[in-house]
Amino acid sequence: MATPGAVLPGTAQRQALPRWPIFALFAAFPVWWFLGAVPVLPPVLATIMAFYLLNSKRVIILPGVAPWFLFIIWVAAAVVNVQGAGDLMGFGLRAMDIVLAGVSMLYVANAGSSLPKERIVNYLVIVWIAIVGLGFLALMIPETRLNTVLGSVLPGSVTSNELVRNLVTPALAEVQRPWGAPEPFVRPAAPFPYANSWGAAFAMLVPVIVARMAMMRHRALSVLLGVILALSFIPAVATSNRGMFVGLAIAVAYALFRHLGLGHWRMVAIIFSGVAALAVALVASGAVSGILGRQEYSDSTGGRLALYAKTWEQSLQAPILGHGTPRIDPTIGVSLGSQGFLWTLMFCYGFVGLALFLYFFAGGLLRTWRQSTVPDVWLHASVLGGICLIPFYGLSVLQLAVLTTVLTVLLRQRYVGAHE
Template identity: 30%
Template sequence: MRLHPAAWPIAALLIGYPLWWALGFGGLSVIVVAGPMAVVLWRRRPIKVPPGFGLWLLLLAGQALGALMLAENPPGTYGDLTQGRVLGHLMRLALCAALLIVVLYLGNLTQRELPQLTLVRMLGALFVVTVAGGVLGLLAPGFQFTSPVELALPDWVGGNSFVSNLIHPTAAQTQKVLGHAAPRPEAPFEWANAWGSNLSVLAVWFVVGWWVYGGARHRLAVAGVLAVAAVPVVYSLNRGLWIGIALAALYLAMRLSARARIAVCVATAAGALLFLQSPLQAVVVQRLDNPHSNDVRAFTVSATIAAAAHSPIIGYGNTRNALGNHRSITTGKTQWCDECGHPPLGSDGHLWHLALAQGFVGAALYIAFFGGAVLRWWRDRSPVGLAGVLIMLLVLFYMLIYDGYFTPLAFYMISFALLWRGSLAKGSP
């Protein structure tokens, strides 16, 4: 595959992502490559902008204004203005600004410089890497190492738990989900839920690039990779991912042509039958019987909404620690309660983070941006159009349960850019 020079920044991001992860940049890599992308944009002014551009600018402006409230704590929360709180705010702001540059960059490259299929297949190649990372997380859950970025940063930065998740490569998170310690894959991303969200989004582009636009050998390889992916998908114990896959199957059954719909239904039925006959079925049943996080999520979401109501326009700039938890108004780990602690409000879903950090206005702008994309491109029945709209719908679902920052938001915005590029190729805005 020969690339036009202007396409190298996006290739460096997607094809080179395993190297970024090993170096310790991982979710921060998009901020790094935004620099060369901005140079490409500067050289080809005037710059085309996508529909919804103004909404994202308002979201960025609101995010910046949230810095004014970083020293404040809404009722029911506590904590001082620390370097970590400021650093987290600045990193998220830099990410959202960088992603705007990425979208503009992709939309202003011509189809000759970067064909749609090339970009789709780059995303598909990263899906294969994600599956490999999932397998690594199951086979060697303790695998981790100190990255060069981690070594270079001062202790007050690298020692921050939020930053550490981003720069310290690990294969899996080990959590007590089924009553005992269980590994949940996360390589090559920043945490287990990011792995689940990213896998589902990248799987869509993998199927489009290598099944829809592939030959017989490509399709055989796709079937094999998807079969392997089923194992870490189940053992990830990620109910959000499982629901996302079910919603994707339902969407395809509704929107594809009659012939393709039959094929999807047959494939889904065959996959379900194989699953029910495999040992994986017992893992899912056991996970559904142990909904350990439901009470925690219910508490944090309700407490987040209550806290956000005290600054509904610009929010508080970042998450806050709650006073108490779902069990007690007193918190802290003890010998009899190793799960007790101060749950961070705004960490159980991107929508709730936005409500607290940027107010209800910021949350509404986010919904309007991705919801507008669904409405705008719903009639695009090309493979890229159908896939892109599906991902926009998954964004609106995942915002309820997943933190979308860093790699998940990067893949959401690249998917948005693919939809926009498709409309530009057809001559519509």
């Protein structure tokens, strides 16, 4: 295990791990979605990366990552409380997302020569641009649902699971028609099953985009990315995700605080002007009133609070290993543990599983918060803002992988060296 503060000897002499598995995880994610193959992405890529790691002469385990692997063990133990084949399938899908996040952390930690920070950030920029592009497409043809390759070959017994069905026959948008609304609400979702997942990915990737702009040497490319960033708020606003804006606000406020402390006055001025321009645009365009107007026809806040209370109550009945998977509550007609990753962790894996997850991220953020370049501050803000979303939104394979990979890049930079 690496010694804190030290650069590990011999890292440059190890045979470089290939970069393509991480490219396939992030940059090629929309392709997996288009094929309906997102459910098979975690086991396939985790197996491939594990194969390369096992055939590597030496594997670095960075300080701070051990709690994640304890978390994996705890998740595996929670299978004893799973009831029925359908629930077992849902359990397996969620567990493999967590396993892939762990394996990809090890892979990134050991692939510094082939996967430097800038390359990984580039992959994240690619997937963000694809998410934004699909967001615009969803606004144009919202009723479209893909008949994917995998969805066409799977038997009905498998696609009867709601989570599997939404993954293998995905819709471009959630089109919601609450009673009394004058027109339906079109909420971009692709390449995810739900609009909230789109919002979560958007919120944690926007700081990564700012980090990439700060790393660019060509002003024209930076301006182009900035224009795309400004336009990206059109589909973002259409999702009506209040939690997304909460996560973004926390990330930006944290970055502003850090830049003030570090004396990055140019970045401070950019943040103030950017936030002011966005606020004016949101109010002037009617976006704010549109988001608030949706609440007139859909009491999502009150419904969620009732669901959270019920989830807490039921979690107390299985506080150690949890219930394994979300379970439908007949009194409210919604699955407990399905609305917000914090509640999923608590309900499915118990308070111990939740504590291990939070301990991993808290420890990682504390270990890396002193990194002081402009890009590193924004990468750190990405993880912090993303974690602040878990009371509201679920985290699927891409969101988990983004958070753990960005944090691993920062940990690797501290313990292995900036050249990695």
